[in-house]
Amino acid sequence: MTQENGSPARCPSVAGNSGKLDTYDYFYDVPESLDDHPYVEVQFKNTRKEFFLNNLRLPLAKGDMVAVEASPGHDIGRVSLTGRLVDLQMRKLGVTPPEQPKTIYRLARPLDLQKYEESKAKEHETMIGSRQIAKRLGLDMKIGDVEYQGDGQKAIFYYIADHRVDFRQLIRELAEAFHVRVEMRQIGARQEAGRIGGIGPCGRQLCCSGWMTSFHSVSTNVARLQDIAINPQKLAGQCAKLKCCLNYERDTYAEAQSSLPPRDVRLECQRGVYAFLKADTLAGKVSYISTGDTPSKQREVVTISKERALEVIDQNRAGVQPVSLVSDTEEEQVSPLSRVSDILSEESVSRFDKSREASRPKRSRNGRNRRRSQGGSSGRSKGARQQRRDSRK
Known part of the structure; x- marks a missing residue:
């Protein structure tokens, strides 16, 4: 769909391409926003965005697949923002145009998209193989995700490590095993959970994989502020860190507690x-x-x-x-x-963990004594019957 002047119509969202990094283009129906902006925002695999120079003045719209400059070769991404809003987005993120910016080559051709899909199909297999190689080398690290470049010449390996890791030998073996140029990027546990995704204890998609793009530190003081019991098993998320949602109501509780009476006054x-x-x-x-x-x-x-x-x-x-x-x-x-x-x-989690012995009825001491006395009398009666049989003989 195009406008009267022949430029493509910009829409706030594209069906099937929504993600947590999508930006709502609220200028899409403003005539002044139709002026071309030299830079275009391009998104890769729902986790990475970059700004590219549209030096060829291609008529791009949100959702178009484009081939952009990479090192080496080219990469395939989706246009996530165009027009006047790109300038505001760059100011917000503090991005300054470099002296030699990366450019957009062309709209993605069918052959480019086919190569792009083939590269994406190898990501999971490559991740499993890279983990096995890292384990064989005895490296204290975890490879959480792999992202192939659109032309298949390069692969980015995202890993987690608590300490500094010497992965020079790992890079050589990865390049030899998968025949690609290797780039290692270290991420945190929250970033890994955002890339992998999952369902939280609330029954909804993880916030880090659904809409969060920046992560703020969460401390136990936030839980104490909300009078939540410090239970690591309940407060930790799937990333083994404190849940990000603890910060959501922090300001509300802080404001409400400021009006409460002091706790040390009787x-x-x-x-x-x-x-x-x-x-x-x-x-x-x-x-x-x-x-x-x-x-x-x-x-x-x-x-x-x-x-x-x-x-x-x-x-x-x-x-x-x-x-x-x-x-x-x-x-x-x-x-x-x-x-x-x-x-x-009643609110205790262990209220159902009762032993079976506690549920069994206890036998009274009098009952045991009664059975013993009955056993003794029965024994004496058997002895008397045996004596009568012997006397008859």
Whole structure:
């Protein structure tokens, strides 16, 4: 489809070519955006983007397959952005045009696309073979993905390693085994998960493979801020790192916790002294437990709003002790500590891990004694019958 001036129509997306690196072209229907821009954004294998100079002024549109300059040979990629938005994208990413930029050769021909598909079909087999070679050489590294160049002359091996690896011998053997020019690129665990993909514990596609393009550090302080138990098995994602989604609600929890009363302040009323127990950050509810000489199982847990807790703190600072922590306008929510402990035990993951011995009924000592006495009496009766038989003989 073309415009009236003969230039190709730009659309925000192309069916079948959507990916996490796709950019929505919100200038596609603006007449001023139809002015040609010298640079074009090209995407490779949904994980890598580069900017190329359209020095031949080819009429390119989003979704076109093009042959671009590579070293050596040429590569095949998909046009992901054209027009005025390319300039804004380069400014956003901080990309400055080099003195000798790479250029676009031509629109991909059927022979180029056939060679491109043949090269892609060899990527998985090459990855398995490269792993075997690295294992035979005793290298402490993991090759997570392989990307062939469009013309099949070069292959990029993405690997993960905790320490510095001397892979000079590996490069020689890879080049000899697969007859390609080898390039090694080190990536992190999050980047590997983004390239491989998968389904997260939420039942949806991994964020790193679906839409995330940059990864920010995640610390355990984020989990503590959201009152999440520090359980590595639950907090770690498929990359064995802390889940990126822990950062999503960090600002919301930080803002909500800033309005909560301090946790180290005890509340005093005529019914006793109460210490902080837990807080429902988003709901604005705070639970306090009674202290003193009361047995632990008989202590009370009072849940009040954060506004009421701040009001009681101000009254205590003024030397006033209210009758109760619960105000007249709030509904009293008082529960014994034993009930709270029962609720916590119900949420335990190991509540179903009960031994079979515990479910079997226990035999009483009296029952065992009764059976022993019955056994003894039966033995005496058998002896008496034997004596009567002998007397008859």
